[in-house]
Amino acid sequence: MSGYVLAIDQGTTSTRAIVFDGKMKVAGVGQKEFTQHYPKPGWVEHDPEEIWSSVLVTVRRAIEAAGITAKDIAALGITNQRETVVVWDRETGKPIHNTIVWQDRRTAGYCEKLKRQDLEKLFTRSTGLLLDPYFSGTKLSWLLTNVKGARARAARGGLCFGTIDTFLIWRLTGGKSFVTDATNASRTLMYNIDANEWDDALLDILRVPAAMLPEVKDCAADFGVADATHFGAEIPILGVAGDQQAATIGQACFERGMMKSTYGTGCFALLNTGADMVRSKNRLLTTIAYRLNGETTYALEGSIFIAGAAVQWLRDGLKAIQRASDSGELAAKADPLQEIYLVPAFTGLGAPYWDPDARGAIFGLTRNTGPEEIVRAALEAVCYQSRDLLDAMHKDWRNGSGQDTVLRVDGGMVASDWTMQRLADLLNAPVDRPTILETTALGAAWLAGSRAGVWPDRAGFAKAWARDRRFEPKMDDKTRNAKMKGWKNAVSRTLSTR
Numbered sequence: 001m002s003g004y005v006l007a008i009d010q011g012t013t014s015t016r017a018i019v020f021d022g023k024m025k026v027a028g029v030g031q032k033e034f035t036q037h038y039p040k041p042g043w044v045e046h047d048p049e050e051i052w053s054s055v056l057v058t059v060r061r062a063i064e065a066a067g068i069t070a071k072d073i074a075a076l077g078i079t080n081q082r083e084t085v086v087v088w089d090r091e092t093g094k095p096i097h098n099t100i101v102w103q104d105r106r107t108a109g110y111c112e113k114l115k116r117q118d119l120e121k122l123f124t125r126s127t128g129l130l131l132d133p134y135f136s137g138t139k140l141s142w143l144l145t146n147v148k149g150a151r152a153r154a155a156r157g158g159l160c161f162g163t164i165d166t167f168l169i170w171r172l173t174g175g176k177s178f179v180t181d182a183t184n185a186s187r188t189l190m191y192n193i194d195a196n197e198w199d200d201a202l203l204d205i206l207r208v209p210a211a212m213l214p215e216v217k218d219c220a221a222d223f224g225v226a227d228a229t230h231f232g233a234e235i236p237i238l239g240v241a242g243d244q245q246a247a248t249i250g251q252a253c254f255e256r257g258m259m260k261s262t263y264g265t266g267c268f269a270l271l272n273t274g275a276d277m278v279r280s281k282n283r284l285l286t287t288i289a290y291r292l293n294g295e296t297t298y299a300l301e302g303s304i305f306i307a308g309a310a311v312q313w314l315r316d317g318l319k320a321i322q323r324a325s326d327s328g329e330l331a332a333k334a335d336p337l338q339e340i341y342l343v344p345a346f347t348g349l350g351a352p353y354w355d356p357d358a359r360g361a362i363f364g365l366t367r368n369t370g371p372e373e374i375v376r377a378a379l380e381a382v383c384y385q386s387r388d389l390l391d392a393m394h395k396d397w398r399n400g401s402g403q404d405t406v407l408r409v410d411g412g413m414v415a416s417d418w419t420m421q422r423l424a425d426l427l428n429a430p431v432d433r434p435t436i437l438e439t440t441a442l443g444a445a446w447l448a449g450s451r452a453g454v455w456p457d458r459a460g461f462a463k464a465w466a467r468d469r470r471f472e473p474k475m476d477d478k479t480r481n482a483k484m485k486g487w488k489n490a491v492s493r494t495l496s497t498r
Helices: 048-066 108-116 120-127 134-148 148-155 163-173 200-206 243-250 307-315 322-330 371-397 419-428 441-452 458-464 477-494
Strands: 004-010 015-018 026-033 071-082 086-089 159-162 177-183 213-215 233-240 259-263 265-275 285-292 296-303 342-343 362-365 407-410 431-434 467-471
Touching: 004 048, 004 163, 004 285, 004 441, 015 048, 015 407, 015 467, 026 048, 048 163, 071 120, 071 163, 071 243, 071 441, 086 134, 086 148, 086 163, 108 134, 108 371, 134 200, 134 371, 148 159, 159 163, 163 177, 163 233, 200 285, 233 243, 233 441, 243 259, 243 265, 243 285, 243 441, 259 371, 259 441, 265 285, 265 322, 285 322, 296 322, 296 371, 296 477, 307 322, 307 371, 322 371, 322 419, 342 371, 342 477, 362 477, 371 477, 419 477, 441 458
Parallel strands: 004 071, 071 233, 177 213, 259 407, 407 431
Antiparallel strands: 004 015, 015 026, 086 159, 259 265, 265 296, 285 296, 342 362, 431 467
């Protein structure tokens, strides 16, 4: 059997398809951006039909670029933007509304209402999550309430709910498979991560009919078969994981105490805690890292809503840079005597603050401040937020593995040497950049390829992980502490007063 494996990486701003060969090297890539819709301040939506179209286009491009046909592909893995909600008609397959994206904050008031009813502890105990608009459950409740007739149709079994993986599998299999995996389910605010099942008590609170929820499988499982009409031959779908969990797998963080951080649209750090479901006391999330062969591995997670999106804002909003790749070079030219702080709370602040009403701000501006200083502040903001996450994780985990913290990084921003060096400096910890930066897609591909028997097992995959470069901290403690103090002060000024 051929060792080619296809990965669909359906992200927040673009869809990417990658064909990997039998040696787990990239053989072909297809990528397509799609439209971001902002109907109201704090609202973010996608057109699910445009997402579906982008998947078809990018997969075909990747197969063509690899110089193969769909018959040569042994398995398909899917990874996706998590928490984003799609609801569609069970008979026609047509969505009833645009997707509500994970960044969307429209349910902030509903979350506050549930908190006032003293329900957050119940949700956290079951799901490991906090009551925040970030997660899928309140978004789904909003759709059932605000789309005419939706709640009645759902109660009759006429509607399907899914995160993006579920929607794509439904479309790829012609409606034959209505499934998700444990990692995506664990981000919905409706899934009990201890019992590994949908939580009826939480469904009742959110008024969500259980009939509209998909079956939950392991991350490596039989999810159905992509119909031959799409790509020219049938392809078995054998691996699924939410993007951050897929990156954790792609970084081979299989041992307790290993940690990765992905720098894409947002930034997400996961610390493998093994079979231990560590309950955070520092506003981090307890989540499922992966579930393989029926065994669940847990993680602590810190979520930053704005990382690469701040660089996009510099490019598209401020016009301070022409290309995202210019940011590191420009930051290196900034005046070292100017301490500028950008708090990118464009859609609120995530961990460990969890303030949906916070808004972005820039502090320290002088008459001499120019694009270089603003760009540096944006890149440093990602590093400062990463330090916030790492500090909280250390308090919760206390480095239970007995290992020194080494952060494995991936995502578009890690190509910048300047940014990675500043990250190591502010974390005061080594930062490892892998040779393969497409770790999210690689993780999904490994799930599928190992399930198909054409790629190595867990131990073999971990052994194959290779480091491109290690960034060691060089900043002195006095400078680091002063910069962190300035950051904390800036964040305190942006937090809402409610």
